[in-house]
Amino acid sequence: MSSPIPTLFLYDHPASSYAQKARMALRLKHLPFTKETPANLGLGEPNSSFEAANPRMEVPALIINDGDAEFKIFDSSVIVQYLEDAFPDAPSLLPKDPKERAVARMIEEVCDTAYEAINWALGEVFWFGRAEGAEAERIQAAAGDQTKQIHEYLTPLLGTKPFFNGTTPGLADICLAPVFHRSVLRGLGPAKDSPLDAWHSRMEGVPAIAETWREMEGGVQGMSNAGPGLWAPHSGRRREYRDHRLEFLMKNGAAWIVNKGLEDDNVRFGRWPAVNK
Known part of the structure; x- marks a missing residue:
């Protein structure tokens, strides 16, 4: 008999690419969880329960309660790795072949660093008004060029597979999905009917992915509505x-x-x- 699933609580923000990765992992593995955006996230103020889960005071942070004690994890990659190790009976997010696993982890590295930074910079400029006019246009042009380079890197890794993981979404897919969907919303998506465009459409048809994207879109809209005055x-x-x-x-x-x-x-x-x- 398998052990009961512990209570899983996620410190989260709907628009965070890293938190989206964690939510997608939990949902694809059919693990029930609750979530909450920490109060005053972005103020850098002490918050005892959130700070105890992640001294960096960044989302996501996962708290696991098995009835006897709490176990706290921060960093989206560590969270996903833990879920893979702790719940082997749930659908795996990693391919079996070691080389394919290495490719998935390289895609994770690219998405969590270079790709996320592009989206972040565009948000700084166009949501929060840190640059205007020709300077904003120059940053947007650089972001567009570098996004295209990343798409060119990813396309042969997808090949003819439905998903980067194979027949079902896995680690590489949930690492790419948050940053890629943000690019699409900003008009920096791939060419229509390209392999990556078809991948994006297939991901939209996966309930766990679509639910997370709708949450992100709501969070982005709220931040956009707040305007530069928020910061x-x-x-x-x-x-x-x-x-x-x-x-x-x-x-x-x-x-x-x-x-x-x-x-x-x-x-x-x-x-x-x-x-x-």
Whole structure:
């Protein structure tokens, strides 16, 4: 007899690409869970329960309660790996062949770093108004060019398979799905009827993926409606710049956005427990 499934609770944000990956994994593996967006996410303020789950105060963070104790995990990749290890009877998200598993993990690396950073920068410019006019157009052009390069890298890895994982979506698919769908919504999707366009359509037909995308679209709309004023100078809200996000801005001549954000006190960097806390 299999052990009962523990209670799974996810600290989440609907628009986070990393949180989307975790939600897709849970849903594809048919694991029931509850979720919540931490209060004041983006303020960098102490939040005891969220901070206990992830000292970085980033989503996603997963809390597993088996009735005797809680086990806390942060980082989307670690969460997915845990789900694979802890629930072997649930549908696997990894192919059996070691080489194909390596390809899936390389796709995860590309999506979690280079691709996510492109979408992040576009959000900084067009949701939160950190650049305007010709400067915004230049950043958008760089994002479009680099998105195209990533699509060219991914296309032969998909080949003629329905999904990167084979006949059903798996790790590579759920890592690509959040950032790719955001590109489509921004008009940076692949050519119509291309292999990646057909993959996107097939993913839309998977209930676990479609549900997560609808949540993301609602979250994005809410952030868009809030406008740049949500991150006004010295408002207390600070958008987090991780290493790959900084790299995109630096290599595309937009370091001044970071410097201006530091002056305005509305950007922050990866957090670890404060010294002398």
